[in-house]
Every structure is written in structure tokens, then in C-alpha cells.
Amino acid sequence: MKISDVARHAGVSPSTVSYVLSGKRSISEQTRRRVLDSVRTLGYRPHAGARALASSRSNVIALVVPLRSGIHVPVVMQMAIAAVTTARTHDHDVLLLTQDEGVDGLERVAGTALVDAIIVMDVELHDVRLPVLRSLGRPSVLIGFPADATGLTCIDLDFEAAGAACAEHLADLGHREIALVGAPPAVYERGTGFAERTKTGFQRAAAERGVRAVVRPCDPQDARSTATGLLRDHPGLTGVAVHNEPATEPLLTAFRAAGRRIPDDLSVIAIAPDDLAERLGLTSIAIPADEVGAQAVTLLMAKLDGQEVPASTLLPPRLVVRSSTPPLP
Numbered sequence: 001m002k003i004s005d006v007a008r009h010a011g012v013s014p015s016t017v018s019y020v021l022s023g024k025r026s027i028s029e030q031t032r033r034r035v036l037d038s039v040r041t042l043g044y045r046p047h048a049g050a051r052a053l054a055s056s057r058s059n060v061i062a063l064v065v066p067l068r069s070g071i072h073v074p075v076v077m078q079m080a081i082a083a084v085t086t087a088r089t090h091d092h093d094v095l096l097l098t099q100d101e102g103v104d105g106l107e108r109v110a111g112t113a114l115v116d117a118i119i120v121m122d123v124e125l126h127d128v129r130l131p132v133l134r135s136l137g138r139p140s141v142l143i144g145f146p147a148d149a150t151g152l153t154c155i156d157l158d159f160e161a162a163g164a165a166c167a168e169h170l171a172d173l174g175h176r177e178i179a180l181v182g183a184p185p186a187v188y189e190r191g192t193g194f195a196e197r198t199k200t201g202f203q204r205a206a207a208e209r210g211v212r213a214v215v216r217p218c219d220p221q222d223a224r225s226t227a228t229g230l231l232r233d234h235p236g237l238t239g240v241a242v243h244n245e246p247a248t249e250p251l252l253t254a255f256r257a258a259g260r261r262i263p264d265d266l267s268v269i270a271i272a273p274d275d276l277a278e279r280l281g282l283t284s285i286a287i288p289a290d291e292v293g294a295q296a297v298t299l300l301m302a303k304l305d306g307q308e309v310p311a312s313t314l315l316p317p318r319l320v321v322r323s324s325t326p327p328l329p
Contacts, residue, residue: 003044010038060093061300062115066100066122070184070192072245075273075289076121079143082293083119090301092116106132117300119143123154125191139303141296144193149312153303155296158314159194159271162285163201165317166241166269169283171209173267174328175239178206178213179230181251182243185217198243198271212236223250224257231258238328243271245287249280267325274320283325285317 007014012035020027020035027035038044063083065076084094095115097105106129109115116138120129123144133140134151142154163180170178180202182188183195199215206213214234218226226247230237240255242248248270252262260266269283270276277284295313302309 006035006038006042006044009042010035058114058116059091060095060115061087061297062095062097062109062118064097064105064109064118064120066102067098068100068122068186068190070187070190071122075245075287078273078289079121079293079296082290083297086294086297090297092297092301103129103132106136117141117304119296119300123193125193125196139300141300141303143292143296145197145312145314146193153299153309153311155292155299155313156194156315157288157292158316159197160201160204161314162271162317163198163203163241163243164205165201165285165319166243166271167202167205167211167213168209169269169319169321169325170239170241170267171206171211173239173325175267176211177234177236178211178239178241179234179237180213180215180241180243181218181226181230181247182215183217184219184244188217195243202241218244218247218251220244220247220250223247224254227251227254228258231255231260237266239267239269239325241269241271245272245276248272248276248282252280263324263326267328269325277320277322281323283320283322285319288315288318291315 003017004014007017010017012031016027016031017035020032063080065080067073080096087094097109099105101108106118109118118138118140120133120140121143123142123146125147127146130146130152140153142152144156145154166180167178180199182199183192187195203213203215216226216230242251252268255262255266262268271285272282272287273289274284274286292315299309299313
């Protein structure tokens with residue numbers, strides 16, 4: 001169906017229909033209603049390209065998700081799905097960019113009319129993309145926090161508070177020597193924000209409570225050697241926090257194989273999705289992937305509409321106690 005069909009049905013010129021749909025010129029209320037009635041009656045939907053030309057908007061946002069080493073894809077995709085679903089409620093589509101192109105990728109996307117705005121994930125503390133994001137003429141939101149977030153809009157779980165909550169929970173139960181089994185080494189080597197902030201919070205809270213604490217990165221395939229190494233190097237270890245979803249179950253298996261009963265000999269808490277923690281019976285702090293993805297889009301839509309939004313949105317950690325962390329005798 002063409003715009004001329006709507007014009008003929010409404011008894012107006014094609015240009016009048018275009019002005020009504022784009023809002024670029026003032027049209028009498030009577031004529032506007034007649035055109036919109038024809039649009040509804042005929043089921044007319046403007047071509048996306050034509051809408052973009054008329055409004056200088058593409059109604060597409062870019063979601064930059066570089067699938068790099070150490071990323072846990074299921075959680076990332078859960079955020080992406082929430083972002084796509086929320087964007088559709090705002091009549092926007094999502095262009096998913098998974099290649100690690102860094103600065104070049106951002107400049108390429110922003111330099112075209114492909115997208116109206118950008119969401120960036122897997123944010124590093126000293127991310128090389130930040131100067132470009134600050135200089136772009138397009139709104140952006142980061143899922144994650146760099147060391148310096150000046151001039152940026154960021155949202156994420158408060159991972160520093162989550163790490164602290166893990167250490168505090170174990171300390172309150174009476175543990176005096178605890179460990180954080182964290183993300184794969186590559187994630188720390190990149191200085192990824194969520195991993196570094198979790199470590200910082202865990203170590204700070206442990207020091208404040210007078211508890212000995214150690215942090216070990218872990219590749220999922222090395223879970224057994226990580227577990228046996230921890231028990232060998234720290235024979236007084238009685239509490240473990242795990243922030244590494246794919247390594248969680250292999251770590252539990254490895255600790256048990258090394259002779260540690262959970263929770264009798266070793267208490268375990270995880271920063272992990274609820275479904276994983278529930279299945280394994282672990283005390284946990286949930287990763288609110290759906291909420292983060294949806295709120296990131298909501299913030300971006302508000303920025304596109306010229307509204308003021310908070311520069312920082314930190315979702316507080318939610319601790320759910322299960323059978324894996326009983327009080328020490």
C-alpha cells in the first residue's frame with residue numbers, strides 16, 4: 001500500500017498525508033483526523049526508510065556486545081533479550097553488534113544513519129571507547145561502570161556492594177578465612193568493571209571484619225585445579241564466594257571430590273542467576289539481567305526524548321539465604 005492510497009481514501013493530497021504522519025507542518029484538526037482514520041481503516045504502515053527520512057530518526061538502537069574471552073553468554077543474551085523486548089514497546093528495533101571492533105566499531109555505527117542511540121556492554125575500568133562515546137552526537141548508555149564515568153550514563157548491579165555482601169555474610173556466620181573464586185583471568189586482564197568491583201568490595205568488607213580473604217580467577221575448565229589449589233594453599237578455608245556462573249557447579253564437584261562436605265565443611269555463596277542458585281541450593285546474590293537490560297533501554301529512550309536522566313543507576317544486591325551457608329558451630 002502506498003501513501004497515495006491513503007490520500008485518495010481521505011480525499012487529500014499525498015503531501016498532506018506525509019505532513020500529518022511526520023508532524024512537520026501544522027494541519028487542521030479536522031483534516032488530521034480524517035487522514036488518521038484512513039490510515040487505521042486501510043492498515044497503512046509507513047515504510048521504515050521513509051519514516052527515517054521524514055523524522056531524521058531510524059527507530060533503531062545499537063547494542064554493542066563484544067563476545068570476548070571470559071564472557072558468560074547466557075547472562076549477556078538475557079540482558080539483550082530484555083533490551084530488545086523493551087525497545088519494541090518504544091517502537092524501536094535493536095541492532096546487535098557482537099564483533100570486538102572497539103573504537104572503530106562505534107565510530108562506524110555512529111557515523112551512519114543506521115541507529116539513533118547506543119548501548120554498550122562489557123565495560124572496562126579504563127575503556128578505550130569512552131572518549132568516543134563522550135564525543136558522539138548520539139545518546140548512549142553503558143551497562144557497566146568505568147573508573148571515571150564523568151559525562152556518561154551508566155547502569156548495572158552494584159557489584160562492589162555485592163562482593164561486600166558476600167564477605168559480610170560469611171563473616172557474620174563465623175568464618176575467619178574465606179575466598180572469592182572470580183571470573184576467568186582474561187576478564188581481570190582486561191580490567192573489566194564488574195569483576196574488579198566485586199573483588200574490591202569483597203576484599204574491603206573482609207578487611208573491615210578482620211577476616212582473611214583471597215581472590216582466585218578461574219577458567220571453568222580449570223575448576224578442579226582452582227579448588228584443589230585453594231584447599232592446599234589455605235587449609236583453614238571454610239567459606240567460598242563464587243562469581244563465575246559456568247564454573248560454579250564444577251567447583252562444587254571439585255570441592256566435594258577433595259573431601260570437603262558442603263555445607264558441613266565448606267559454606268558456599270554465589271553471585272549468580274536465581275535459576276542456577278536455586279537448582280544448586282546455594283545462598284546467592286541474584287544477577288538482575290532482565291532488569292538491567294530493560295532499564296538501560298528506558299534510560300536511552302528518555303535521553304532520545306531530551307529528558308534528564310540520572311548519570312548513575314546502581315541496582316542494590318539482593319541476598320537470598322539457602323542451605324549452603326549455615327552458621328558455623
